Amino acid sequence: MIHVIAIITAKPGKRDAILQDFRANVPVVRAEKGCIEYGPAIDADPAPQMQTKLGADTFVVVEKWESMDALKAHAAAPHMAAYAAKVKEMIANRVIHLLSPA
Numbered sequence: 001m002i003h004v005i006a007i008i009t010a011k012p013g014k015r016d017a018i019l020q021d022f023r024a025n026v027p028v029v030r031a032e033k034g035c036i037e038y039g040p041a042i043d044a045d046p047a048p049q050m051q052t053k054l055g056a057d058t059f060v061v062v063e064k065w066e067s068m069d070a071l072k073a074h075a076a077a078p079h080m081a082a083y084a085a086k087v088k089e090m091i092a093n094r095v096i097h098l099l100s101p102a
Contacts, residue, residue, distance in 0.1 A: 034070020
């Protein structure tokens with residue numbers, strides 16, 4: 001299994017627009033072969049003081065894939081290219097972590 005944690009920081013005030021396009025793409029991604037989990041997350045509010053906030057412009061994508069091959073196929077899918085092109089100008093930064101279970 002492959003875990004993906006993608007941290008997406010939008011340009012100021014653009015997070016909601018990116019999330020709207022992201023959510024429109026979610027059903028297609030979840031139907032992909034090998035997709036176990038795929039969804040966005042934002043800061044919990046209210047939350048205990050132990051929380052390190054992402055901030056108003058950042059969200060995290062939490063993914064699980066059956067294999068690296070399934071993840072590679074996802075990354076190459078036409079709907080992902082279309083999504084990336086749609087939101088490219090709204091993204092300030094993107095960090096992607098690929099993880100294996102420990």
